[in-house]
Amino acid sequence: MTISSRHYRELYELIASTDSAKEAELLLKDLATPQEIEDFAERWQIIQQLHKGIPQRQIADSLGVSISKVTRGSNTLQWGSGGFLHFLSKAKKSK
Numbered sequence: 001m002t003i004s005s006r007h008y009r010e011l012y013e014l015i016a017s018t019d020s021a022k023e024a025e026l027l028l029k030d031l032a033t034p035q036e037i038e039d040f041a042e043r044w045q046i047i048q049q050l051h052k053g054i055p056q057r058q059i060a061d062s063l064g065v066s067i068s069k070v071t072r073g074s075n076t077l078q079w080g081s082g083g084f085l086h087f088l089s090k091a092k093k094s095k
Helices: 005-016 021-031 034-051 056-063 067-079 083-094
Strands: none
Touching (some): 034 056, 034 083, 056 067
């Protein structure tokens, strides 16, 4: 089976349909492996710390991850689609 743009759109719409953190948790637990969910959580922690201006080496040490993971996060934050910046701003407004 070839995944088409329609299939991706359906997935994005499914994720967008969650109404709460609990619903998102239920969906993610069925959609992804525990390791994938852990990777997502780890990446979000990296992004938040980078956005606060914490040095990459310090982030790697505090989270127990490789410097290359932190650098990858930094590159995505700087040159990605803008999703992280959008959600960082959204998270700041909700606090």
